[in-house]
Amino acid sequence: xxxxxxxxxxxxxxxxxxxxxxxxxxxxxxxxxxxxxxxxxxxxxxxxxxxxxxxxxxxxxxxxxxxxxxxxxxxxxxxxxxxxxxxxxxxxxxxxxxxxxxxxxxxxxxxxxxxxxxxxxxxxxxxxxxxxxxxxxxxxxxxxxxxxxxxxxxxxxxxxxxxxxxxxxxxxxxxxxxxxxxxxxxxxxxxxxxxxxxxxxxxxxxxxxxxxxxxxxxxxxxxxxxxxxxxxxxxxxxxxxxxxxxxxxxxxxxxxxxxxxxxxxxxxxxxxxxxxxxxxxxxxxxxxxxxxxxxxxxxxxxxxxxxxxxxxxxxxxxxxxxxxxxxxxxxxxxxxxxxxxxxxxxxxxxxxxxxxxxxxxxxxxxxxxxxxxxxxxx
Numbered sequence: 001x002x003x004x005x006x007x008x009x010x011x012x013x014x015x016x017x018x019x020x021x022x023x024x025x026x027x028x029x030x031x032x033x034x035x036x037x038x039x040x041x042x043x044x045x046x047x048x049x050x051x052x053x054x055x056x057x058x059x060x061x062x063x064x065x066x067x068x069x070x071x072x073x074x075x076x077x078x079x080x081x082x083x084x085x086x087x088x089x090x091x092x093x094x095x096x097x098x099x100x101x102x103x104x105x106x107x108x109x110x111x112x113x114x115x116x117x118x119x120x121x122x123x124x125x126x127x128x129x130x131x132x133x134x135x136x137x138x139x140x141x142x143x144x145x146x147x148x149x150x151x152x153x154x155x156x157x158x159x160x161x162x163x164x165x166x167x168x169x170x171x172x173x174x175x176x177x178x179x180x181x182x183x184x185x186x187x188x189x190x191x192x193x194x195x196x197x198x199x200x201x202x203x204x205x206x207x208x209x210x211x212x213x214x215x216x217x218x219x220x221x222x223x224x225x226x227x228x229x230x231x232x233x234x235x236x237x238x239x240x241x242x243x244x245x246x247x248x249x250x251x252x253x254x255x256x257x258x259x260x261x262x263x264x265x266x267x268x269x270x271x272x273x274x275x276x277x278x279x280x281x282x283x284x285x286x287x288x289x290x291x292x293x294x295x296x297x298x299x300x301x302x303x304x305x306x307x308x309x310x311x312x313x314x315x316x317x318x319x320x321x322x323x324x325x326x327x328x329x330x331x332x333x334x335x336x337x338x339x340x341x342x343x344x345x346x347x348x349x350x351x352x353x354x355x356x357x358x359x360x361x362x363x364x365x366x367x368x369x370x371x372x373x374x375x376x377x378x
Contacts (some may be wrong), residue, residue, distance in 0.1 A: 039281025069250035070269030122376025129366025181323035
């Protein structure tokens with residue numbers, strides 16, 4: 001039965017990806033959201049056997065420790081030093097704004113949300129990095145599955161409205177308070193843009209099996225070494241040490257060209273995130289999820305729009321232009337995949353590379369910041 005459950009959980013993301021390629025609405029929702037929906041349906045259908053609980057616990061514990069290094073191996077941190085000064089300042093302002101507003105929200109909502117300090121840590125992760133950091137911090141902070149899914153669901157609900165705001169009236173709104181961007185749309189910059197190939201496309205090609213197997217083996221080694229080192233600390237701190245060491249070792253290895261250039265490593269890591277998403281969602285009771293959602297939605301809205309206001313105020317002081325602020329906010333709040341979408345709406349393609357680079361930095365530091373803030377608030 002264990003083998004069948006493993007095949008079931010690792011095979012379902014293939015169905016998810018097929019749905020995203022075949023149906024426009026599924027593609028708009030995104031693979032992670034579709035994975036959560038399928039997981040919730042399966043978990044609340046009563047079809048899973050009793051043995052599934054132990055398999056779910058195992059998979060939720062191993063998928064993210066493998067996904068994080070796989071995603072970080074392809075990180076190009078050297079690009080940080082190529083960012084323009086204004087973009088770096090905008091990045092710092094964005095991270096500071098998010099962190100301060102999350103901390104303030106903790107004191108506003110701590111009497112209404114259980115273990116608010118954990119939710120605060122999760123929000124730092126997702127609003128500096130993205131879903132992989134959110135999933136990683138779930139393990140680091142030992143967050144209950146329902147509370148984790150509550151936080152992520154609230155992020156999705158508020159995030160849809162925020163993204164629509166940025167695409168529709170964001171530029172006009174920001175330009176009322178900030179200088180206009182001097183960068184213009186230019187077709188000459190196409191050579192500097194990242195590969196626009198669809199994610200996961202060709203991931204099952206025979207010629208990619210060996211390179212991806214190497215990256216998976218390297219991820220297993222990184223996770224294994226991190227687990228061994230964690231045995232030197234108390235049990236209560238082991239999971240935090242494991243995930244932070246995995247992040248650190250993976251970033252160090254990303255400076256090695258042979259590791260950094262392994263094809264589809266990031267996509268393989270995201271595949272493990274999809275497995276994790278389905279597993280966690282299948283462990284959640286829908287009734288419990290709905291009943292506790294509203295307070296978390298309020299907290300998330302406080303963070304998203306509160307950090308936006310603070311970011312605009314600080315950016316005005318440092319004379320950061322409107323488009324740079326928008327693309328920074330997109331990379332941090334909405335996550336890097338939305339950067340090209342928003343840059344297109346702004347008619348400012350020159351911001352794609354800086355925006356994606358900001359997102360990469362967020363992936364790299366999200367686990368550290370989330371853990372540190374959670375411990376301070378705790």
